[in-house]
Structure formats: C-alpha cells, structure tokens
Amino acid sequence: MDLAGTAPTGVSPVGARPARRPHLRRIRSLARAHEHHLWVAGGRAAALVPLVALALTMVVLAWKAWPAARVNGLHFLVASTWKPGSTYGAVTRTDGVAHPVGASYGAWPVIAGTLESSLIAIVIAVPVSIGAAFALTERLGGWLAGVLRTAIEILAGVPSVIIGLWGALTLGPLLANDVYPVIARNMPDLPALRFFKGPVGHGEGLATSGIVLALMIIPIIASTTRTLFAQVPALPKEGGEALGMTDWEVSRRITMPWVRAGIVGAAVLGLARALGETIAVAMVSGSLLNTVAPNLYGTMGTIAATLVTQLDSAFVDGTGFEVRTLAELAVVLVVVLLLVNTAARLIVRRAGGIAAPVGTGA
C-alpha cells in the first residue's frame, strides 16, 4: 500500500531530492490515511471507560453482597431490624455462609428514609430552582442577577460536611423550635395529614434531612435550568409578546415547555444526588436504623448515611457478614438510582413529545 505516493525507494515524487527519514514519513502518511479509524477506535475506547467502570463496581459489589443476600433473603427489603448479633460470640452458618449468632438485618427503614428524604428535597428544590433560574435569566438584570448567580455557584461548591454541620448545629434546632411546631399545630387533624402532626423532635430527622438535601441540590438544578432558559431563542418569546400574552403566559406557555425535557433531566440529576448524599444526612438524620420515621419530624436514616455510619462497627464482625450486608445495601441504592433514572427517561420522552428540543425550531 503506497498511500502517500511515496516511492518505496524513499525518493520523493516531486523531484530527485531524497526524502529525509523515509520510514518516519511512511508511518506518518499511513497514520494520516487512517486517521478516521484512529478517531473511531479512540472514541469507542473512551466511551467504554465509564461503562466498564460501572460494570466493575457493580460486579465487585454484587460479589461482596451475594453471600449476605442469600442469608438475608428478600426479607431484607421489608424487615425493620438491624441486629449484628453477638459479634464476639459464637459463629454459625446458614447455607455455608458464616455469620454471628443472632444476626438479623432488614433495610426497610433506611430504604424508606432514603426515598422520603429525597422526595422532600426534590419537592422543595424543583420549584425554588426553577424560580431562581427563571428570575436570573428572565426577570432580574445587572448586578442583582450577578449576585444571585454567584451565590448559587458558591452554594454548589460548599462541602457537604459543612452544610451538614450547619444543619445539625443551627438549622435543625431552629426549625425544631420555630417552624415544625407551627406546622404540626396548624395542620388539620385529618387521617391523610397525620404525617405532619405529632412530636417535632429536636431538629434531627426526616424533615431536616430533606431540607438540607434540598439546599444541596438547589444549586445543581438551578444552574442547569438557568443554562436551559438562556438557550431558549428570543423569537418565539417575542412572538408570544407580540400576540398580547402577558409575561407569565409567555413563560408558562413558551419558555418552560421549550426546555421541559431538560428541566426533568436537571431534576433527576438533583434527585440522584439527593438519594446518594451521605455525610450531611448522616449528621442531621439521627441515624436510626430500625424504625421508619413515624411522622415528618422523626429521626431516621438513609442507605448512604447508614453505609458510612455503620462501616466502622461492621469491621468488628469477625465473620465479615455485616460488611457484606452493607455491600448488599449499596446494591439496593444503586438499583434505586437506576430505577429513578429509567423512570426519568420515560418521563422525558413523554414530556419532550411536542416541545422543541433545545436548539431546534425557530
């Protein structure tokens, strides 16, 4: 194959002048001729990296978790016990898997806690974020927008441990003293609203976790949504204005639908973060392992927080069974995340039906 037209003798086709370093030249010309294939191969390899990383994580986790899953059974998903058993005492075997006598695990409280706290977070964060993004791009001008944008960026960069500390020391007590009692007192005493009534605790629990999580995901959703709003072309909005729509109608009927699919995506990004957030929740949740919070203010735990708070004591279990159980819990979290992601994709597909994808249309 003589792709560059270079004669095999190393003589340049232009004239009698011999080419310098003919081998290098030849390699280079071959590389140029096949550049396209290099790009494709390189791109494929790069695309595979995250996939392989995900697969490896899952395999290692599943490998670790499998013996525990066999012993704990499906019961693990619905039971509300977290008993390591006598970790210094006798060891017994179930299906050939060694574990301390009396070990019994059920993750329902932390699964419920994860879902509940993230639900609270997303319910608070989505409207606030959309409002903030909307104000930034459509309503506020000049320095005020700059201040708000900077605040959001700074909030996004605050380490979660600091937000957790603030939540535990300041926000939690404040809410428990001044806010929760008001809600609990004024909520009508209907069976459907019983969840909002009852003892309000001392600031560690479900509501505080949800609010702290909301604070952490607002910057994510708001900055993504702000970018989306900024991409909506001016022409359709002007069209609405020229038709005699109010600003609100233009926002509601044109700007928002234009980026609806993207907003759902941003919310899912935030939700995934909330489901997996660890340390801040560990600091404000009360870290309860075996009870589902009786009301909005009760102490609880989440999967991620449980992993970090229980790991240390899990190593005490000489059979390694508790560590394996934590791995199983981690698998549950990953599955929850995958389910949420899939559900979100379905929503996006439906929501994106008529609305224009960003960048098309006018």
Place this chain on the structure above:
Amino acid sequence: MPFISPRYRDRVDRDDRTVGPGIEVTSGPGRSEVDLVLEAMDPDGVRPAEAIAARNLSLCFADKHIVSEVSVGFPRGTITALIGPTGCGKSTFLRTLNRMNDRVPGFARQGDVVLDGESIWAPSQDLLNLRRRVGMVFQRPNPFPMSIRDNVVAGVRAHRIAKGKQLDVVAEERLRQVGLWDAVKDRLGDSPFRLSGGQQQLLCLARALAVGPEVLLLDEPTSSLDPISTELVEELLRSLTPALTLILVTHNLGQARRTSQHTMFLYQGRLVEHGPTQDLFERPKDPDTLHYVTGRIG
C-alpha cells in the same frame, strides 16, 4: 358567531362581515369593491381613513438616532410596503407600532403613533389589547412549543376570546384561511417543528389572524422562505385586504411592487419618499429613492 366572548363581539363581528363569506357587497357607479367593503366595516363612517399613523416619530436607542421625525399614515384596508437598505430603521419603526420596543434598554421616542385616532401610549390604552389589535409576523417562523392546533389558538386562549370546543372551530377556520388546513388536518396534535419553513410561517400567520387584528405588521415575512412559499404568503397577504391594514417590511423590491398599494422608503432613519407603489417605483421624486429602486444603493 357563538364562540365570541361579549368583550370582543363587536370587534369580531365587524371583522367577520368583511373576511367571512357573508359580505354583502353591492357595486354601484364610481365605487370600487374596496370602498364598499370598507363602508361595510364602518357603516357610520366614524373611523379615521388611516388605520394607524406615525406623527413626527423619532426613535433612539441609547442616544443613537434610528428613526427621525417620520410622519406617515397607513390607509385602512391597504398594504403598505416599507423598504430601505439594511440598518435604515425599518424594523425598529415597525416594532414600535405595537410597542415591542418599549422595554428594550435605552429605547426612547418622541412623537406619537395613533391607532384609530388614539395614541398607542395613551394611559387608557391596554397594552395586551393593543397587541391583539396590532398583530405581528416575524422574519423567521416562530411556532410555540405546543401542538399545531394549540399554536393557532394560543392568542385566542390568552385573550379569552373562545374556549373549549370552540377553539377547534377557530383553529380550523384560521388554518383554512391560510390554506394550511388540508396539509395539517390529520396531525393537529403534532409538533409544528416538523412542518416545512413555509408551512410554519403560514401557521404563524394563522396564529396572528386568529385573535382578529385590525393591523398586521410583517417584518420580512418571506425572507427565510423558498420562492413557492413566498408566492403563497404574498397571495394570502393580498387576500387579507381590505379587511386588514398591512404594513410589510421587505428587502424584496419585487415583492413590494407585487403586493403593496403604497410604499414608503426609509433611508438612514428618514422617510425619504412615500406614495402609491407604482409612482414610487416608476417616477421616484427623490434621487435616493431612484438609486435604491434601481439597485445603486442598498
């Protein structure tokens, strides 16, 4: 018209008598059909002959003069073409007529625009209703992110002119009017972004017509369309008079000649010449006009 809210019954009835099939026009000696239609729209003869008029209008953005002291009237029921080289202030002038520039930072104006004898900036003037009466079609099609049907009735909904099943009637009527009905009747629920550019622009016209405007501002409505769509749009525009008063900004001098009765030539923010289209193109009074229409400036 059962689907018209009382608030607009007057308005739409009047429009309908002229646009719809029920126009009774009896020709007489010395009176054109146009005269008769205009008379039918305004039986008492109380409306000014000019639907909309600029009076000594000057416009600037941040101390930069865009339009200087333009006084011009747009006769009711006619098409006026607004021509001039890029940057002469055509679009700024046009957008001012339904107050689209009001909120642009640095925008300032002197002089006035009167619609049916009343200033468009008069405190009694309701901005939303003003925009309903003075509609606008843009350079490029700008469908909203909603179904084809919802696009047509978007303004009708916003102004509470009709609701529920009546919206379907409005949608069909307006899509028929712009000649789009047969093409889209089986996919009214689909996205408008899959239509061709020309169809999208017709849809935008249907949307603008649906709220029953009196004046329609057209900012180079065919500049992004192919010749066949352009011809369709031009034909449609001609069919809208004399029920509506049209002001058509265009770079296409042929289009100005084909569609308009009057033409105004703006050059460097000044109204250089204004008159019947034929006169302006064939016997321009001003040397700049002559240069522009013969292609020597522009």
